[in-house]
Amino acid sequence: MRNRKTAEVLERFSKKRLAAEAAAEARCLEVYAAVPEIKEIDKKLRTTAVNILAIASSGVDVDEKMAALRAETDAIRAERERLLEAAGYPAGYTDIKYECPVCGDTGYVGTKVCDCLRREVAAAALEDSGLGSLAKTQSFDNFDLSYYSGEARETVAHAFRTLKDFAENFDGGEQKSFLLVGASGLGKTHLSTAVAKTVIDRGYRVVYNTIDRIIDDFQAERFRDLMTYDELADTYFDCDLLVVDDLGCEMQNQFSVNCVYNIINTRLNSGKATIINSNLTSEELRRFYYDRITSRLFGEFHVLVFKGEDIRRKKLQNR
Numbered sequence: 275m276r277n278r279k280t281a282e283v284l285e286r287f288s289k290k291r292l293a294a295e296a297a298a299e300a301r302c303l304e305v306y307a308a309v310p311e312i313k314e315i316d317k318k319l320r321t322t323a324v325n326i327l328a329i330a331s332s333g334v335d336v337d338e339k340m341a342a343l344r345a346e347t348d349a350i351r352a353e354r355e356r357l358l359e360a361a362g363y364p365a366g367y368t369d370i371k372y373e374c375p376v377c378g379d380t381g382y383v384g385t386k387v388c389d390c391l392r393r394e395v396a397a398a399a400l401e402d403s404g405l406g407s408l409a410k411t412q413s414f415d416n417f418d419l420s421y422y423s424g425e426a427r428e429t430v431a432h433a434f435r436t437l438k439d440f441a442e443n444f445d446g447g448e449q450k451s452f453l454l455v456g457a458s459g460l461g462k463t464h465l466s467t468a469v470a471k472t473v474i475d476r477g478y479r480v481v482y483n484t485i486d487r488i489i490d491d492f493q494a495e496r497f498r499d500l501m502t503y504d505e506l507a508d509t510y511f512d513c514d515l516l517v518v519d520d521l522g523c524e525m526q527n528q529f530s531v532n533c534v535y536n537i538i539n540t541r542l543n544s545g546k547a548t549i550i551n552s553n554l555t556s557e558e559l560r561r562f563y564y565d566r567i568t569s570r571l572f573g574e575f576h577v578l579v580f581k582g583e584d585i586r587r588k589k590l591q592n593r
């Protein structure tokens with residue numbers, strides 16, 4: 275709960291909380307003007323807190339005095355409701371109407387984050403993750419293994435189970451990393467999107483981007499200073515899960531190789547999870563990159579191989 279998006283969501287919460295309180299205050303004033311007795315009652319009710327403190331600190335007959343005070347307060351409240359209704363107002367008219375009655379739009383219940391805040395932060399994070407429209411259409415629920423057959427189905431089913439288990443148990447601690455290899459159109463992007471979405475829903479910060487765009491971001495920092503180095507590091511090195519698409523499709527030069535190495539190495543060293551998709555085979559990746567990259571990729575990433583025919587083509591044929 276530390277990035278800019280979260281701060282924006284909390285700012286929105288604070289605004290809607292203040293708006294709900296201001297609206298209730300306005301309804302209260304309206305009622306006071308129409309039924310002055312209710313204003314007197316509210317004054318009396320406000321002294322209750324002081325009375326409770328006085329009883330508690332006196333230490334004498336605390337239970338009995340508390341019970342008596344409670345009964346008195348209940349009677350006053352009932353009278354207030356009766357007057358409100360008699361004047362033609364609906365029950366609870368002057369109550370504050372929070373959007374979330376659980377946390378009163380504060381986003382917290384005690385020190386725990388309320389579900390409503392968690393949902394809003396996840397939605398904002400999804401918008402910010404780079405996943406875009408992919409997240410709307412690709413989930414574990416709509417991943418269809420029936421497009422695969424034979425050995426291909428077994429390997430993809432294994433990848434499906436492994437990644438689903440990883441996503442559903444993601445807890446931000448020391449994490450595994452995955453390398454998904456295989457020709458395009460076999461479901462790598464679908465499954466890594468499903469992981470990203472699940473992990474975002476669990477409240478973690480996920481960044482999703484293609485390798486060439488990531489390299490562009492680092493280039494831009496070097497030449498045009500669009501993003502500061504700290505922002506880049508925060509995005510690509512520090513997020514809880516980084517999903518890199520299309521490794522091996524980038525224009526290769528010393529800068530791009532260093533960039534790929536830095537990302538892989540920094541994240542492995544800090545125990546942060548990374549999922550890398552590549553349309554190249556393991557052998558092609560070994561030829562494409564230097565040993566210092568492939569030794570980390572194949573030594574420390576969990577490799578999941580995707581086989582079979584292009585299922586996008588199959589889906590189109592089945593329409």
Ligand SMILES: [Zn+2]
Binds near residue numbers: 375388389390391
């Ligand atoms: Zn809430």
